[in-house]
Structure formats: structure tokens, C-alpha cells
Amino acid sequence: MADSSVIPLFPLxxxxxxxxxxxxxxxxxxxTDMVRRCAREQSPFGVVLIEExxxxxxxxxxxxxxxxxxxxxxxxxxxxxxxxxxxxxxxxRVERTWRxxxxxxxxxxxWLPAERELPLASEYSRLGETLRxxxxxxxxxxxxxxxxxxxxxxxxxxxxxLIPMDPADKQVLLELNDPIxxxxxxxxxxxxxxxxxxx
Numbered sequence: 060m061a062d063s064s065v066i067p068l069f070p071l072x073x074x075x076x077x078x079x080x081x082x083x084x085x086x087x088x089x090x091t092d093m094v095r096r097c098a099r100e101q102s103p104f105g106v107v108l109i110e111e112x113x114x115x116x117x118x119x120x121x122x123x124x125x126x127x128x129x130x131x132x133x134x135x136x137x138x139x140x141x142x143x144x145x146x147x148x149x150x151x152r153v154e155r156t157w158r159x160x161x162x163x164x165x166x167x168x169x170w171l172p173a174e175r176e177l178p179l180a181s182e183y184s185r186l187g188e189t190l191r192x193x194x195x196x197x198x199x200x201x202x203x204x205x206x207x208x209x210x211x212x213x214x215x216x217x218x219x220x221l222i223p224m225d226p227a228d229k230q231v232l233l234e235l236n237d238p239i240x241x242x243x244x245x246x247x248x249x250x251x252x253x254x255x256x257x258x
Contacts (some may be wrong), residue, residue: 066127067093067104068156068164074229075106075126076216077173080204081145084136089163094130094143103127103148105166108230123153124171124234131203146203149173150233174238177211183242187214189249193221212238218245 069090075081085091097104107125128145136142151168158164179187187208194201194217207213219232219241235241 063154063167063169064151065165065167066102066151067097068121068125068153068166069093069104069106069128070109070112070121070164071106072109072226073106074108074219074226074233075128075147076220076233077126077147077149078204078207078213078216079126079147079220080201081106081128081147082200083143083145085141085143087162089159089161091141092161093163094133094141098130098133103129105151105153105168106147107153107166108226110227121153121156122230124150124230125153125168126150126233144203172236174212174236177238179209179211179214183211183214183246186218186242186245186249190214190217190221197221211242215241215245218249222248224248 069083073081085094093104096102104127105125106128107121107123109121111120127148127150129148131144131146133141133143150171152171154167154169156164156166191208194206215232215238219229222245232241232244235244
């Protein structure tokens, strides 16, 4: 993958992390067309957090760091709308944006380096155990997500997805490129996390 690309942008009120699940209900024509194109070309689209505005219509402002998403499956929902299941892939920084004639948001993005793969140290074992229990109850939601319970970045990212917190705070944790700093930030937010044994 090149250092920079032009991709469609999907502004949402959520923060997507690499390796994370993203179920979407598609009802706007511009996004239905985007999904068709991404599926046909087997290409990703970018998810960026809305800082001001709504998901439908024009968005006033978004975060400048987002995550690409790749479609894993699609289906027709009970209300007849298109439903898609996606998985986050890679973080990027938005360099410039524009709107196509059909209203689709496009962006020139620079791909950010992947985080280091670090084994989950014993001092964070409680976080890993908490996550494993949570995903047992959310198996359907994480159907297309590869499980990496021994990887610090993967564990931290999944916990941020699941913990109720302001999206702006999740955005800060997304923009961290150090999985250990993210785990440290989570230690006081996960029950029992702060009491894990130190290595």
C-alpha cells in the first residue's frame, strides 16, 4: 500500500480502530453507491469521527486521524435497507477533503505506521481476561474480527471500543501510536485493571 491514497470518507459519531468491527446500516444513496464501488473494487473506505454535525447530510468538521474499513459481508436488513459488516484496517491522517457531485466525501490521506506488535505483559493480564469474557458474550458482533488476545495493541483497541466513554476521548486513544500508553490509560477504567500484578 502506498504512503498516500485517495479514498471515500464516511463521517460517523464513532471511532474505528484497526482490527475492530463496524456494522453499518446504509440508507443514503451516496453511501450505497460507495459500498457498491468498494465491494466491486475490493477497496477500503475511511471512517472519521464527526466533531461537529450529524451523520446524515453535510458534516461541519471531523477528526483528522481516522481508520480505513474493509467490507467483510453485506446483507438486507429487516427494514429493507442495506446492512454491511466491516473490519477496521489501518490508521490514516487526512491531508485534504472535498465533496463529489453526489455528496460523497473524499479525502487524500497519508497512511500512518502500524503499531508495534508487543506481547501482553503480565501486569495487563486482567485487561486481557476482562476482554476475553466480554467477547464471549459478543461473539456475533466480533464474527469477522481476528482474535489476538496476546497482542497489546489489539487488546487495548478492543477495550476502547467496548468501554463507554466520550468519542473524543476514544479519538485521543486512537491517535496514540504506543500500545503500552493506551493500556496504561485503560488500567483505571477497567474493573480490576488497576489491581493487576506487576511484572
